Structure formats: structure tokens, C-alpha cells
Amino acid sequence: MEKLEQLYEGKAKKVYNTEDPDLLIVSYKDDATAFNGQKKGQIADKGVVNNIMSNIIFQILEDSGVPTHLVRQLSDRETLVKRVRILPLEVIVRNVAAGSFSNRYGVEEGRPFAKPVLEFSYKNDELGDPLINDDHILALELATEEQLALVRQYALKVNEVMKEFFLRRDLRLIDYKIEFGVHQGELILADEISPDTCRLWDVKTNEKMDKDRFRRDLGNVEETYQAVLARVRA
Ligand code: UDP
Numbered sequence: 001m002e003k004l005e006q007l008y009e010g011k012a013k014k015v016y017n018t019e020d021p022d023l024l025i026v027s028y029k030d031d032a033t034a035f036n037g038q039k040k041g042q043i044a045d046k047g048v049v050n051n052i053m054s055n056i057i058f059q060i061l062e063d064s065g066v067p068t069h070l071v072r073q074l075s076d077r078e079t080l081v082k083r084v085r086i087l088p089l090e091v092i093v094r095n096v097a098a099g100s101f102s103n104r105y106g107v108e109e110g111r112p113f114a115k116p117v118l119e120f121s122y123k124n125d126e127l128g129d130p131l132i133n134d135d136h137i138l139a140l141e142l143a144t145e146e147q148l149a150l151v152r153q154y155a156l157k158v159n160e161v162m163k164e165f166f167l168r169r170d171l172r173l174i175d176y177k178i179e180f181g182v183h184q185g186e187l188i189l190a191d192e193i194s195p196d197t198c199r200l201w202d203v204k205t206n207e208k209m210d211k212d213r214f215r216r217d218l219g220n221v222e223e224t225y226q227a228v229l230a231r232v233r234a
Contacts, residue, residue: 001018001019001020001023001025001074001080002018002019003016003017003018003025003027003078004016004017004018004019005017007024011031011033011037012028012029012031012032012033012046012047012050012192012196013026013027013028013029013192014026014027014029015027018080021083022082022083022183022184023071023080023081023082023083024080024081024082024083025074025078025079025080025081026051026078026079026081027047027077027078028046028047028048028050028051028077028078028192029046029047030042030043030044030045030046030047032046032196032211032214034211034214034215035215036125036128036129037125039214039215041214043214043221043222043225044222045222045225045226046196046222046225047077048076048077049194049195049225049226049228049229050192050194050195050196050225051073051076051077051078051079051192052073052076052229052232052233053193053194053195053228053229053232054079054192054193054194055070055073055079056232056233057162057165057193057232058070058189058193060161060165061157061158061161061189064157064161065157066154066157066158066161066189067186067187067188067189068188068189068190069081069082069084069181069183069188069189069190070082081190082183082188082190083183084180084181084182084183084188084190085181085182085183086123086179086180086181086190086191087142087143087147087151087179087180087181087182088122088123088124088142089120089121089122089123089137089142089143089151089179089180090120090121090122090123090129090177090179091118091119091120091151091155091177091178091179091180092118092119092120092121092175092176092177093116093117093118093119093155093156093158093159093175093176093178094113094116094117094118094119094174094175095112095113095116095117095159095163095172095173095174095175096109096110096111096112096113096172096174096175096199096201097109097110097111097112097113098110098174098175098199099175099199099212101117101119101175110206116156116159118152118155118156119131120132120133120134120137122136122137122140122142123179134148147180147182147187150187151180151187154180154187154189155178158178158189159173162176162193162198166200167203169231169232169234170202170203170204170231171200171201171202171203171209171228171231172200172201172202172203173198173199173200174198174199174200174201175198175199176193176197176198176199177197177198178191178193178197179191195209195210195211195224195225195228196210196211197211198210199212200228208224209224209227209228210224210228
């Protein structure tokens with residue numbers, strides 16, 4: 001499958017049309033942004049890590065009954081995916097307090113939750129992706145009630161599968177963000193799952209092995225992305 005004209009360029013990926021109107025090619029970049037685009041940089045070969053890692057995880061999720069946009073990987077940076085209409089929602093699942101949860105509620109990072117915490121942000125850069133609840137989502141018509149129920153169900157299934165997957169690789173899944181889209185009337189998992197979109201802490205050392213190394217200038221950013229990919233491939 002060949003790339004045709006570029007459809008869209010986001011912060012971390014470019015998206016191209018193909019000859020099939022139902023399929024797109026995503027191309028992962030090394031560009032990194034944080035704090036709503038205020039901090040910018042590059043992480044060498046991040047695009048390769050995120051592409052390969054995301055595809056491995058999406059395949060496992062497919063096999064576990066969560067439909068995804070994955071069709072097939074084309075190269076180190078490029079993947080053929082189903083075209084979706086993205087729901088303008090960031091679906092965040094948390095197992096342990098960190099990041100904006102810790103800041104908002106004044107809870108120290110690392111405090112585990114008795115059960116997963118599901119939270120939604122309205123994907124809107126101008127508004128700074130504000131936190132919203134189910135009623136807000138329905139009032140703004142960002143998703144139907146049926147879609148919202150399925151989003152919750154899939155988000156928790158993704159959590160079960162990923163928690164176990166990462167734990168076997170000595171990584172604790174602290175939290176993550178996923179996105180869903182609609183393809184031919186079906187709700188499916190889209191976007192990516194990578195160290196850009198998950199918090200992963202080493203089980204033994206508690207070392208942060210994710211984008212917080214970039215956000216917080218912790219060093220060894222490239223090396224950490226490579227180390228995560230090596231564990232995911234193991
Ligand atoms: N996240 C993301 N994209 C966003 C916001 C958050 O991928 O635009 C991920 C983030 O990497 C973390 C989880 O979602 O794994 C929860 O992020 P949080 O709400 O704590 O926000 P942050 O601290 O990253 O601002």
C-alpha cells in the first residue's frame with residue numbers, strides 16, 4: 001500500500017491517504033511536545049519505538065477482544081490503519097496517583113488506587129483539554145450513551161491486559177491515555193499506546209520509563225525509550 005497525499009500532521013505523527021478510502025497510513029515522528037505544546041524537542045528514534053510498541057500492544061488487545069484500527073505495520077515508522085472519526089475524548093485510566101491527578105488533588109505520586117480510576121478530557125487544544133464528566137460528554141454530544149458505555153468497558157479491558165503484559169516485563173502501569181474512533185459504524189481503539197501515552201515505572205527501582213523523562217528533564221530519554229521497546233519485544 002502506497003502513501004498518497006498527506007491528510008494531517010499532528011504533534012507526533014503524520015497521516016496519509018491511500019488508494020483505499022477506508023485505510024490510512026500513519027508515520028511516526030521523533031518530535032516530542034509536553035505541557036500543551038509549550039515544551040518542544042526531539043527524541044531520536046522515538047517514532048520507531050512508538051510505532052513498533054503500539055503495534056505489538058494493539059495486536060494483543062485485538063486478540064483479547066478489543067477492536068483496534070491496526071491493519072498491518074509497513075515499516076519501522078509506518079503503519080496501515082483503518083480510517084476513523086476520532087471521538088474528541090482523551091480517555092485516561094489510572095492505577096496509581098501521578099501527574100495531573102497528584103497535582104489537582106494534592107496526593108503524592110505513587111499512591112496506588114483500590115480500583116482503576118477512569119477520567120475523560122475534552123480533546124481541544126484551545127481550551128487546554130479540560131477534564132469532563134459523562135454528563136458533559138452527552139451534553140456536548142461528543143459520544144452517544146452507547147458509545148460511552150463501550151468506551152468504559154474497553155478502557156478497563158485494556159487496563160487488565162496491559163497491567164499484566166507490563167508486569168511480566170518488570171514494568172508497573174501507572175496510568176495511560178487512549179483514544180477511540182468510529183470506523184464503518186464500529187467503535188474501535190485508535191491512536192497509539194507508547195511511552196508517550198503511558199506512565200511506566202520499573203518494578204524494582206521505581207525508575208520512570210516514559211515521557212516524564214522528557215517532561216521533567218530526567219535524562220537518558222532516548223535510552224529509556226529503547227529499553228522499554230526491548231522489554232516489550234521480550
Ligand atoms: N497523556 C497523554 N496525552 C495527554 C495527556 C496525558 O498521553 O495529552 C497521558 C500521560 O502520558 C499519562 C496519562 O495520560 O500517562 C495521565 O496524564 P496526566 O493527566 O497525569 O497528565 P500530565 O501529567 O501528563 O499532564
